[in-house]
Amino acid sequence: MQCLSAVGFILLKAIMKFYTLILLCCLFNFTQQLNEQDRCVCELTNKEKAFPHETLNSVNENASKCSHTVSPQKALELESLLLGLKVRLPQLLKDVSTLEKEDDGELYGVVSLQVIENELIEIKNMVDRLNRTTQGFQHLTTDSGRQLNHLKADLEQLELYDILQVEKSRKANQRLKRDLEICRNDAQPTPHPDDVQTSDICPHGKFVNITGPRFYSNGESTVSHKYGGWGRDPKPELGKENWYWRVILNVNNIFANHITFYSSLSTLTVGIKLPGNFIIHPSNPTTNTIQGPNVVVYGDALFYNCYNSDRLCRFNLTSKTVSTLQLPQGTRYNSKGNFCHLSECYVYTDMDLATDESGVWLIYSTVHDFGNLVLAKVEEGDPPTLNQTWHTSVYKQAVTNTFMACGVLYATRFINNGMEEIFYSFDTSTGEEKFNLGIFIHKMCPNINFLNYSPVDQLLYAYCDAYMVSYDVLFE
The missing domain is CATH 1.10.287 (Helix Hairpins)
Structure with a gap:
């Protein structure tokens, strides 16, 4: 009985396989016989208009041309x-x-x-x-007015394709932010003059970044005069508030004997000088000649390193007279304590003058401080004098430039031909040093030979390879 049952089971399985093969063959033959008209095809119909990418590209191109045509x-x-x-x-x-x-x-x-x-x-x-x-x-x-009207019409047509109203919501958010800012400003009480603190803390807040460049031009000079300085007087005389000054060193990048003034930034660009004799001495060089590019103008006076000397010179721009200050013994001069990077040293940059909200500063190095940066406050007078002095722990020849802002010394270093880093700071109010600021300056030329901050417009003025450059200084 068991043998018959097993044989029956095997026979049943064979019959099932046979029927399965027959069904598959029938299905295959039926599929092969289907015509193209008997197949199911789904069509997707989009009722929305196709987005005009060509119009958008045309708007972008016309806007770019308009920005290029209409420029400062x-x-x-x-x-x-x-x-x-x-x-x-x-x-x-x-x-x-x-x-x-x-x-x-x-x-x-x-x-x-x-x-x-x-x-x-x-x-x-x-x-x-x-x-x-x-x-x-x-x-x-x-022409520009006509083009702007066309662009406005094209943009209005393109906004019709904003079905999800993203652009409309963005504009509404902008209006809300603007109204909120106005509301906040109106809600803040105006401080009474007696309540305003007159401490040494920076009135702009903490220095956080550099953007730009904002201005870039070589003016009237040639590339053979690589070294120099330029800027504005933070404490100008009446009528000279918009003046710009410029000092260009000779072709050897060592000395200069005159300073030129311009009534505005545009006259500086095209080289229209203000009339007047601002020659320090008719013959070159003398002990009163400018040595090195790191000069500043403050209070209608030019401050600079006296030629071939460890002295600070002050040239009165009104009386055309020079007064000097002997610096401490051991001060490095005559290109022995320059700003440097791995590939190059900037000749005759032993002394760096700087300005900020409080006046004039002198940055130099001495043999007693092993070549580290020394910072001193220059007091106004004829002759000038040095007030308090601070000693830092950063080596001067590992620095490419320095500047002051709100009583804080900042130092830069060379990264590459297109980038400079503000890596160091020394706060004169607390004595705190920082070596990892990580604020970068995008350079227009490989070498920045002069750097100075102007508290008048919160700009950083640079002189690099015969070009004048300015940057925006951002505070919190």
């Missing part, structure tokens, strides 16, 4: 022409008045008339250029 540099030519006429016309009037008073009817009158004729030709050329520039600006204004 466009106004420089117009401003320089106006300033040039402002200088030339009074000079022409003066020459005509001189001719009227001193005309002898002979050779002097002929020469003077020739000079006046040349001046009139130059003024006429400037007026013609001014007219052409003005007409060009009128066309530029008309």
Whole structure:
């Protein structure tokens, strides 16, 4: 019985396999016989309009062209022409008045008339250029206005594709943030003058970052004059609040004997100097000559390292007189205590002058401090004097530059040709030193030969390989 049962079970399995094969064959044959029309195909229909990517690309391209066409540099030519006429016309009037008073009817009158004729030709050329520039600006204004209207219309059309209203929500959030900020400012009580603290703490808050560059130009100089300095007077005389100054060292990057002034940033860019004699000494070099690029102007006076000497010089820009201060014994000078990095030292940078909210500072090194940075406060006077002195633990030749801001000394080091790092700080109010600030400066040239902070506009002024550069200093 058991054998018959086993045989029956095996026979049943064989019959089931046979039927399964028959079904598979039938299914395969049926599938092969299906026509293309009998197959199921699903079509997806999008009722929304296709996003106009070409329009968006066109808007981006036109906006970029508009930003390139309408730039601050466009106004420089117009401003320089106006300033040039402002200088030339009074000079022409003066020459005509001189001719009227001193005309002898002979050779002097002929020469003077020739000079006046040349001046009139130059003024006429400037007026013609001014007219052409003005007409060009009128066309530029008309074209730019038309382009902006087109861009506005295109953007309004593109906003219709914002089905999820992301852009609308973003604008609403911006309005809310603006209203909230206004509300916060209105809610803060105005401090009474007696309640304002007049301590040495920085009024701007903590120094946190450097952005920019904001300005970049070589002005009227050539690349052969690599070293120099520039900036503004933090304590200017009345009428000189917008003046800029510049000192350019000779081709050997050692000394200079004069300083030039400009009435604005645009005149500095195009090289229109203010009239006046700011020559320290007619012959070069002398003991009163400027040595090195690290100079500053403060209180209508130029502070610098006296030539071939361990003394500090102060040139009074009004009286044209020089007073000196003998520095402590052992002070390094004559390119023995320079700012350096691994590949190069910046010659004759033994002494660095700096300005901040409190006045003038002197950064130098001595043999007694093993070449470490020494910081001293320079007190105003004629001659100047040194007040309190601080001794740091950072080696001067491991530093590429220094500057002061709110009573804090900052030092930089070379990272590469495109980057400088502010790595060190020394707080004069607490004596605290930090070696890991990690604030970076994006350089326009490999070497920064001059660095100084201006409390007037919270800008960091740099001079690198004959170019003037400025950066925004950000506080908390």
